[in-house]
Amino acid sequence: MDYKNHKYYPYAEFFLERRHYFYYALMFFVFLWLYDVYNTSGMFAERRGSAIELFTIDFVKKTENKVEWMLSADKLIKDESYNKNYFTNIKFTTDPASDSVQLITSKEAVHDANLKIINFSGNVHVKSIYPDTSEVTAEAGEKNAALPAGEKTDFFERGRPKKFLEDNMYTDSLEYYYENQVLIARNPVKIVRPKMEIAGNSLEERFKEKKARIAGNVRIKIYEE
Numbered sequence: 001m002d003y004k005n006h007k008y009y010p011y012a013e014f015f016l017e018r019r020h021y022f023y024y025a026l027m028f029f030v031f032l033w034l035y036d037v038y039n040t041s042g043m044f045a046e047r048r049g050s051a052i053e054l055f056t057i058d059f060v061k062k063t064e065n066k067v068e069w070m071l072s073a074d075k076l077i078k079d080e081s082y083n084k085n086y087f088t089n090i091k092f093t094t095d096p097a098s099d100s101v102q103l104i105t106s107k108e109a110v111h112d113a114n115l116k117i118i119n120f121s122g123n124v125h126v127k128s129i130y131p132d133t134s135e136v137t138a139e140a141g142e143k144n145a146a147l148p149a150g151e152k153t154d155f156f157e158r159g160r161p162k163k164f165l166e167d168n169m170y171t172d173s174l175e176y177y178y179e180n181q182v183l184i185a186r187n188p189v190k191i192v193r194p195k196m197e198i199a200g201n202s203l204e205e206r207f208k209e210k211k212a213r214i215a216g217n218v219r220i221k222i223y224e225e
Contacts, residue, residue, distance in 0.1 A: 052078040061178070069094050069178055073109070085111040092118065094178075094207070100130040102183075102207075104176070116179040126169040126183075168192045169203070181207035189214070197221040 059071040075088035092104040107122030171189040176182070185203040191214075201216025 052080070054078065066095075071111075083113045085113075087111065090120065092120070092176075094176075094181075100128065103127040103129070104174070106174070116177060118176045118178060120174040120176065121172065124171050124174045124185075126171075126174070128167040128169070129164050130167075132163050132165045165194055171203075183207070195223045197223075 054076040055074065057073055057076045061068040061070070070093040071087075071090065073087035073090040077086040079086065087109040088107070090104075090106055090109040092109070094102040094104075104120060104124065104126050106120040106124040109121070110119045111117075112119070169185075169189055169191045171185045172187045173185070175184040175186070177184070183203070183205040188201050189199065189203045191198040191203075198214060198218070198220050200214035200218045203212065203214050205212040
């Protein structure tokens with residue numbers, strides 16, 4: 001067939017005369033695909049070989065001065081090749097020595113030591129326990145007695161709290177960057193506080209700055225006595 005005399009040949013001349021280059025490009029991408037398949041299968045084989053399975057475990061993250069967080073789970077699959085840990089039925093406690101403690105429970109969790117992050121998923125429940133600073137014990141330090149009336153004092157100078165308050169948050173998945181103490185929920189969340197409920201599409205809480213931001217279709221319910 002003499003395709004050069006075809007009426008559409010002038011329009012396709014550039015591609016037809018250089019079609020062998022397209023064959024080379026196709027072979028190149030086929031080679032990349034085969035290499036990717038071979039490399040990926042090797043990664044999976046390595047992962048299966050280096051995984052360690054443990055049951056009923058407890059982790060404690062310590063520094064020189066204090067315990068940063070504690071973790072317990074029914075099952076752990078430790079992946080040494082990727083430096084990741086996979087937990088089942090996890091219970092996580094942040095800063096247990098402080099007055100304000102967060103207790104996080106979920107069905108599953110992944111701890112990535114490289115990124116310093118714990119991903120919780122499946123019926124995530126976060127319970128925050130903190131002191132009620134509106135009511136403290138009657139005793140006050142000597143420093144308080146000398147202060148003018150109406151001047152604010154530090155919480156710990158005014159005395160210990162009479163009681164602690166509790167917040168509960170519910171969501172499907174949660175990311176906790178434990179080095180920076182940042183909690184992020186990218187799914188809808190519901191927070192139940194004393195006499196109040198707050199719901200939204202996402203949450204970002206920074207424990208060091210003591211700041212929290214709820215975004216996306218925020219709804220607030222206030223319960224009166």
